Structures are given as structure tokens and as C-alpha cells.
Amino acid sequence: MHQTTTTLLEIKDLKKTFAISGGAFSKPLTLTALADINFSIRKGETLGIVGESGCGKSTLGRCILQLLRPDEGQVLWLGQDLTKLPAEEMRKRRQDLQIIFQDPLASLNPRMTVGEIIADPLRSLRPELNKDERRARVLKIMEAVGLLPEMINRYPHEFSGGQAQRIGIARALITEPKLIVCDEPVSALDVSIQAQILNLLAELKDEFGLTLIFISHNLSVVRHVSDRILVLYLGRIVELATGDEIYDDPKHPYTRALLTAVPIPDPKLARQRNIDALRGEIPSPINPPSGCTFRTRCRFAKSFCAETRPPLETLDNGRLVACHRWREIEVPEEAVLGH
Amino acid sequence: MAQVLTVKDLSVRFALHESEVTAVDGLNFALEAGETLAVVGESGSGKSQAFMALMGLLAKNGSVSGQALLGDVDLLNLSKTALNEYRGRDVAMIFQDPMTSLNPALRIKQQLAEVLVRHKGQDAKEAERNSIAMLERVGIPEPAKRANAYPHQMSGGMRQRVMIAMALLCQPKILIADEPTTALDVTVQAQMLDLFKSLTDDFGTALVLITHDLGVVAGVADRMMVMYGGRSVEKGTVDDLFYDPRHPYTLGLLHSTPHIAKRAARLDPIQGLPPSLEHLPKGCSFNPRCAFAFDRCIAERPPLTEAGPGRQKACFYEGPMAYGKVA
Numbered sequence: 001m002h003q004t005t006t007t008l009l010e011i012k013d014l015k016k017t018f019a020i021s022g023g024a025f026s027k028p029l030t031l032t033a034l035a036d037i038n039f040s041i042r043k044g045e046t047l048g049i050v051g052e053s054g055c056g057k058s059t060l061g062r063c064i065l066q067l068l069r070p071d072e073g074q075v076l077w078l079g080q081d082l083t084k085l086p087a088e089e090m091r092k093r094r095q096d097l098q099i100i101f102q103d104p105l106a107s108l109n110p111r112m113t114v115g116e117i118i119a120d121p122l123r124s125l126r127p128e129l130n131k132d133e134r135r136a137r138v139l140k141i142m143e144a145v146g147l148l149p150e151m152i153n154r155y156p157h158e159f160s161g162g163q164a165q166r167i168g169i170a171r172a173l174i175t176e177p178k179l180i181v182c183d184e185p186v187s188a189l190d191v192s193i194q195a196q197i198l199n200l201l202a203e204l205k206d207e208f209g210l211t212l213i214f215i216s217h218n219l220s221v222v223r224h225v226s227d228r229i230l231v232l233y234l235g236r237i238v239e240l241a242t243g244d245e246i247y248d249d250p251k252h253p254y255t256r257a258l259l260t261a262v263p264i265p266d267p268k269l270a271r272q273r274n275i276d277a278l279r280g281e282i283p284s285p286i287n288p289p290s291g292c293t294f295r296t297r298c299r300f301a302k303s304f305c306a307e308t309r310p311p312l313e314t315l316d317n318g319r320l321v322a323c324h325r326w327r328e329i330e331v332p333e334e335a336v337l338g339h
Numbered sequence: 340m341a342q343v344l345t346v347k348d349l350s351v352r353f354a355l356h357e358s359e360v361t362a363v364d365g366l367n368f369a370l371e372a373g374e375t376l377a378v379v380g381e382s383g384s385g386k387s388q389a390f391m392a393l394m395g396l397l398a399k400n401g402s403v404s405g406q407a408l409l410g411d412v413d414l415l416n417l418s419k420t421a422l423n424e425y426r427g428r429d430v431a432m433i434f435q436d437p438m439t440s441l442n443p444a445l446r447i448k449q450q451l452a453e454v455l456v457r458h459k460g461q462d463a464k465e466a467e468r469n470s471i472a473m474l475e476r477v478g479i480p481e482p483a484k485r486a487n488a489y490p491h492q493m494s495g496g497m498r499q500r501v502m503i504a505m506a507l508l509c510q511p512k513i514l515i516a517d518e519p520t521t522a523l524d525v526t527v528q529a530q531m532l533d534l535f536k537s538l539t540d541d542f543g544t545a546l547v548l549i550t551h552d553l554g555v556v557a558g559v560a561d562r563m564m565v566m567y568g569g570r571s572v573e574k575g576t577v578d579d580l581f582y583d584p585r586h587p588y589t590l591g592l593l594h595s596t597p598h599i600a601k602r603a604a605r606l607d608p609i610q611g612l613p614p615s616l617e618h619l620p621k622g623c624s625f626n627p628r629c630a631f632a633f634d635r636c637i638a639e640r641p642p643l644t645e646a647g648p649g650r651q652k653a654c655f656y657e658g659p660m661a662y663g664k665v666a
């Protein structure tokens with residue numbers, strides 16, 4: 001099955017660092033935001049990217065779209081390396097690769113009407129379209145995302161967060177993209193609105209044959225929308241597997257700990273469950289631990305975990321895991337989720 | 340259990356340019372020692388403003404009416420100076436973003452010790468010692484060393500622990516936590532919720548947890564109060580409301596929340612948008628979004644009435660509410 005589906009995007013040995021000022025009299029420090037990132041995305045799937053703040057999940061989304069240029073590695077879009085594309089070429093390619101942001105109101109220009117905001121990408125990417133053609137497309141997309149036609153001349157401040165996110169989605173869809181990076185698209189929304197937007201994204205994905213990268217810190221949301229899930233820790237992949245594999249049989253101790261920490265909206269289950277509480281907090285990416293970067297918080301860590309970095313292993317069914325000890329770690333008797 | 344707080348007919352109004360909005364409309368509830376009450380609702384439900392009013396923290400254009408009895412004392416009827424005696428000592432509040440609640444220019448230990456000097460009359464040495472002990476109690480490693488840090492030198496999780504430590508210094512009867520874990524990562528959130536549970540057990544503090552996250556509620560709270568459009572629409576034990584919700588809004592919230600262990604093809608969200616407080620619908624505020632609304636719901640506002648032992652709801656509909664109906 002894996003061979004028959006088209007690989008849309010392939011990420012090879014991606015690395016991204018940032019220079020951080022160490023103070024007026026110190027040498028600048030290097031923060032490694034992403035390293036050794038290797039994975040691919042198939043046409044039509046939804047890939048969830050999860051991890052704690054600072055793990056590099058948003059940076060990865062931006063490196064894929066070349067909103068940030070990676071230091072090393074390749075981002076192959078249908079075989080073409082986007083990292084090598086000159087800015088002008090990349091701008092045209094953005095027709096195919098779009099993004100939706102977390103804060104819907106902040107990402108919309110307050111001085112433009114809804115119609116102008118949604119049509120904006122068309123002006124540069126599809127200059128051959130005239131005004132009427134643009135307007136027709138805008139109205140069609142507005143209908144698809146659940147905005148009323150009479151809203152076309154209104155301004156962003158007149159909209160609630162949920163409606164503003166619909167505008168952001170419409171703007172991303174107008175160029176008929178193949179892939180959309182959704183960076184925490186529902187985190188700022190109320191619960192009832194969150195569910196409406198998640199359902200909308202699922203409908204649009206089917207209707208337009210989209211491939212989605214869904215970045216979120218909320219594992220319940222990611223579980224709900226994703227076919228496969230990539231778990232990042234301090235800028236490195238620790239595990240990549242299908243949603244069911246991740247939730248039913250997590251291999252990496254970090255994935256396991258993350259799952260047990262997710263709040264469950266079920267009081268009896270919540271009371272029964274054993275939380276595999278992680279010790280401490282995420283270390284600084286400026287000075288990450290040696291060897292396996294997760295070892296400082298891992299209850300399975302041995303002395304050798306500090307010496308060498310565990311390689312990202314590919315298992316038989318294609319799942320990826322980076323842990324020296326994943327084979328030896330017993331699956332706890334009570335399943336991770338307490339059922 | 341002893342009742343520590345009784346709130347009667349609490350209303351909060353804000354004056355606008357030419358009109359007035361009612362953010363909280365006739366709220367009644369009681370808090371018992373050692374219990375955790377979750378106050379659940381979406382933005383604009385009034386869940387935060389109700390408790391800001393209790394703490395005397397409303398914006399300048401806000402006004403409050405009703406009673407909030409802490410023993411014999413009505414918190415809403417105190418002068419600013421008198422209220423200051425209770426704030427921090429008997430009732431403490433923590434917020435979502437600990438950075439904005441801490442003074443960036445003072446060391447952690449100075450901020451904590453000040454509370455003890457002021458409310459408990461301790462001398463500086465004693466106050467510092469007790470502050471460090473409380474930092475240790477809330478799980479801050481190397482508390483004596485961290486007490487010398489400034490807020491910006493700590494992570495978000497550590498800062499929230501400092502806020503909790505500060506709130507607990509005087510062993511308040513009531514701790515009000517407004518979205519205390521919303522800005523934190525799940526692993527830190529789990530540690531924090533665990534801490535809340537042990538604190539209510541150890542100190543007998545009553546905890547009010549204001550949140551929109553039903554997952555957090557399920558893990559920590561004993562009872563819950565669901566708010567919509569400034570009013571309480573359903574109240575009861577967490578188990579009653581999760582497993583047998585009687586108000587369509589509670590049911591809708593539950594169906595809108597993704598469950599990590601149960602993957603459904605589609606969520607079953609509440610349609611439409613939360614109402615604007617300036618234009619609350621006539622009758623039941625929820626009626627335009629409610630799948631069960633009938634004539635009476637548009638004509639009259641449903642009062643909060645008994646809906647079984649220890650539970651109340653504000654809804655005229657008495658029929659079954661099947662899954663998939665709130666669509």
C-alpha cells in the first residue's frame with residue numbers, strides 16, 4: 001500500500017539553527033531548532049506533528065514552506081528540492097503549499113475587506129484572472145468554508161475568532177493548493193467553535209483532495225484528525241507512526257509519557273489512570289543533553305543513553321522510532337490510556 | 340463538610356458608551372472546604388468576571404451586586420482596605436499567564452515574603468524561610484537557590500508554581516484558579532493538576548477551577564457549574580454532568596471535545612456562535628443554538644431548578660437527548 005500512493009513531500013536530513021545573542025560581551029550561541037529530520041508525506045494523508053513548546057514543530061512547518069530557509073538538507077516537493085528554488089520560483093510554488101495560522105485575527109490585514117483578503121493570493125499567483133473572475137472564486141470558497149456572501153465587504157474586526165479562522169482557511173484554499181500546513185489552527189478558539197473548524201477541515205480535505213500537515217500541542221485534537229503522527233522532542237524525531245499505533249502501542253518513552261498526560265474528558269477513566277509523570281521540564285535547546293536528548297526525563301534511561309545518540313530506526317511496517325531501549329521496554333500492564 | 344463561601348444573586352454589569360451589558364446575571368453557588376468546583380464555559384460566559392468581582396478586581400466600568408458570604412463577612416460589601424485583608428489571606432487567585440502576575444523587578448523570595456510580612460506579621464527572616472518551604476512544597480527543585488531568581492529566569496511551569504506557592508502562603512480557605520494550565524504543555528499541566536489535588540487534600544483549601552477544558556475538569560473537579568451568557572445553566576457532580584447531562588449546552592460541550600481514546604469520524608459540535616452580551620437572545624440565551632428548543636424557550640427564560648439530587652439545570656426541555664441530536 002505504501003508503494004502505490006504518491007509521495008508528495010520528502011524531507012531529507014533537514015537541519016535548522018538559529019544564532020542567539022549571548023549578551024554584549026559573549027560569543028553568539030547556536031540554538032539547534034531541528035536536526036536529522038527525515039520523513040515523507042503521501043498524497044491525501046493528514047500528518048500530525050506534536051511536541052511540547054520549543055520542540056521545533058512550528059519551525060518545521062515553516063521550513064517546509066521555505067518561510068524559513070533550512071541550513072542543511074532537502075525538502076523535495078514531487079521530487080523538486082524547494083530549498084534550492086530562488087525566491088521568485090518559490091513564490092509561484094506557494095500556489096501548491098499554503099498555511100493556516102493559530103491566531104486568526106492577527107493573521108488578517110485589518111485594513112482589507114474579507115473579499116480582498118481572500119483574493120490577495122490570486123493577485124500575485126494568478127495575475128491572468130480579472131476582477132470578476134477573482135470575485136467569483138472568492139464567493140465560491142466563502143461558501144465552501146461557511147461564510148455568507150454578504151460578508152465579502154466586511155472587515156476582520158467584525159468577526160469572531162471562529163469566523164476569522166474560516167477567512168484564513170478560505171485565503172489558503174483560494175489558490176487550489178495541494179498541501180496545507182495548519183499551525184495550531186484551533187488552539188485559540190472556544191471548544192464548540194474548535195469542533196466546527198475541525199469538522200470543516202475534514203470536509204474540505206475530502207472535497208478538495210488536500211494533504212494536511214497538522215501542527216498542535218493538543219494530542220486529542222491531533223489524534224482526531226491525523227492518519228500518521230510525528231512526535232518531536234528538542235528538534236528531533238523520536239517517533240513516527242499511524243495514529244492507532246501511536247495511541248495503542250507507543251514505542252518511545254516520550255510518546256508514552258505525553259499520552260498519559262493528556263487530559264481525558266471522562267471522570268471515571270481520569271481517576272483510574274496512572275499518569276507516567278515526566279520529571280522536570282524540557283531542557284534548553286541551546287545546550288541539549290548528550291546522547292539521547294530525552295534521557296534527562298526518561299525513567300528507562302541507562303548510562304549508555306548519555307553516550308550515543310539513538311539512531312532513527314525504521315521498523316518493518318515503516319514506523320520510525322529513536323530509542324536505544326524501545327525493544328526492552330515493557331508495555332505497562334494497564335494500557336497507556338487507562339482502559 | 341463546612342461551607343466556606345456562599346454566593347447569592349451575584350450580578351456583574353459593565354457600563355459601555357451608551358448602554359450597559361450584564362456579564363454575570365444572578366449567580367448562586369456555595370463552596371465547601373476541600374472541594375474542587377469547576378466553572379466551565381466559553382468566552383463571554385461570565386466565568387472569569389464572576390470571580391474577578393469576588394476579588395474586587397473588576398475593570399473601572401464594572402459594578403457588582405449580590406452577596407458573597409465568607410463566614411459572616413460579605414466580600415462584596417467591604418471597603419477596598421478591608422477587602423485587602425481578606426485577599427491573599429482567605430481568598431487567593433491565580434491566572435493563566437503567571438508572567439503578567441509577577442513583578443518582573445523583584446526576586447521571587449521578595450514577592451513571596453511580602454505576603455507573609457503583610458498578612459501574618461512575620462519578620463523578614465521568618466517570612467523568607469517559610470517562603471522557601473512553600474516553594475519546595477509546590478515542587479520547585481533547589482528552592483533556596485530558585486528563590487533568588489527573577490521571574491524571567493524561570494520557565495512558564497516554574498512561574499505558575501511560584502504563583503501557586505504565593506497563593507497558598509497564608510493557607511487560604513479558597514483558591515481561585517483562572518485557566519491555570521492553559522498556557523502550559525501537557526506534561527507540565529499533568530504535574531500541576533496533580534499538585535492541585537494534593538493541595539486541596541493537605542490544606543483543605545476549596546479550589547475553584549475556571550476552565551474551558553473538560554479534560555482538565557474530569558481529572559480534578561468534584562462538582563461543576565456550566566455557564567452560558569452570564570448565567571449558570573447546569574450544576575452538579577462531575578459524574579452526573581459528564582455521564583448524564585441534562586442541559587443541551589452541557590451535552591454539546593461534551594460532544595465538541597475530542598477524546599484521545601475514542602476516535603470518531605466527526606465531532607458533533609454545537610452549531611452557531613456564542614451570543615454577544617449586548618444582544619442576548621430573548622428567553623433562554625442558548626435557544627438559537629439548541630436542537631431541542633421549543634416555543635416556551637423563546638418566550639421565557641428558564642430558571643435554575645432542581646433536576647435530581649444535588650443537581651440543577653436551567654432548561655424547559657424534559658425529553659431524551661440522544662447523541663447526534665445536538666447538530
